[in-house]
């Protein structure tokens with residue numbers, strides 16, 4: 001049972017960067033163009049450059065005389081250098097370790113804002129005024145309950161079901177409960193779907209936890225704020241009103257804020273790609289939950305703890321680091337990031353947060369192992385030369401564990417935090433006139449045409 005309550009707590013614009021935001025002093029690029037000489041044909045082409053990018057479709061005009069040549073493509077597996085959208089939501093400078101939501105530095109939001117304020121900001125582009133905020137909190141609070149059949153759905157899972165699998169399928173299942181959500185170009189429908197997803201995800205997450213633990217489901221207590229309400233559904237037993245430990249509640253709220261958006265990461269890209277087929281938002285967002293489940297993405301926080309358990313003791317850290325470097329020991333989980341090539345700004349905040357939480361629960365040997373891993377890795381050429389620094393997942397698992405959340409629940413907590421980002425990005429994609437159904441090209445490398453000759457025994 002998570003130690004989240006007072007009752008259960010112990011006594012106490014470069015590679016992979018978003019292009020500069022409009023406010024930054026970027027030189028005007030009107031009329032900029034790229035001259036490309038095709039050495040196959042000796043022809044020269046002019047391809048316009050705007051906002052630091054060329055339009056990949058412009059490359060199609062670069063062709064050979066071959067009538068089957070449909071024009072030049074760019075080949076970019078894993079989108080290492082391809083912008084899939086223009087977005088006004090999140091700005092990252094991976095080299096400088098900068099993360100901003102709608103222009104606001106993550107450090108200031110984590111310090112001062114509430115999670116629901118950030119959720120509003122991500123979607124609407126501005127911070128809510130008091131009236132907007134009160135209405136938003138009210139709407140979310142009054143949609144926290146789920147249909148009783150959702151309970152039965154969750155009860156159908158085995159006792160050892162991974163809570164991410166339960167969350168993923170339950171969120172997809174909400175589409176069956178709210179068929180009118182398919183009217184995605186109706187603003188009222190979009191609005192209620194977004195409210196429902198923000199409101200019901202913590203309830204479904206908590207129900208998944210209680211199911212795995214074999215505990216009775218606890219219904220939302222709508223007298224409580226968002227995070228405390230979630231903790232109540234997770235940890236409440238016979239108390240008439242659950243009182244969360246304020247240090248844990250604020251720590252979780254900050255973690256939700258830190259996870260709320262991260263521009264075009266794997267799960268957000270999944271939400272946008274699936275949403276681009278104009279499916280309902282529950283189905284689109286469940287694709288994001290599925291992507292987040294993977295160990296290279298949100299599943300990394302779970303893997304960090306498993307790795308620390310395997311290491312077992314501080315004295316084993318140097319040998320473990322050597323095994324990572326030699327390729328025998330897998331990756332140092334919680335290290336490295338596609339975008340951040342310096343310290344992940346979220347990891348800095350999480351490390352400070354860990355100190356506060358550990359003041360309440362006491363330092364344990366796992367934190368000591370983590371600190372030693374970080375110390376050695378940050379002074380080792382293998383990691384520094386590859387710009388591998390701790391990412392947000394390195395310390396989050398330790399915080400969750402110290403609150404007594406089970407390891408396989410960590411990614412669920414990440415998913416609750418990421419929900420506002422997925423939804424803001426989904427809506428931005430829908431309203432973007434330039435977007436169409438996402439459909440990448442390919443370079444075919446299979447066999448040429450060949451006649452069918454069955455290899456089965458003749459009948």
Ligand code: ACO
Pocket residue numbers: 295296297298300324330331332333334335336337338339386388391392393
């Ligand atoms: N441990 C050891 N070596 C690593 C690590 C790591 N964690 N990450 C990257 N490397 C090495 C690679 O082996 C490669 O070395 P090489 O050039 O000698 O072949 C080099 O660094 C570059 O690695 P890539 O895989 O090309 O980097 P990419 O940008 O594709 O991967 C990723 C980013 C997936 C996050 C990677 O760093 C990783 O697997 N980290 C561990 C998992 C993790 O913590 N994921 C959470 C990411 S944050 C999030 O999703 C919220």
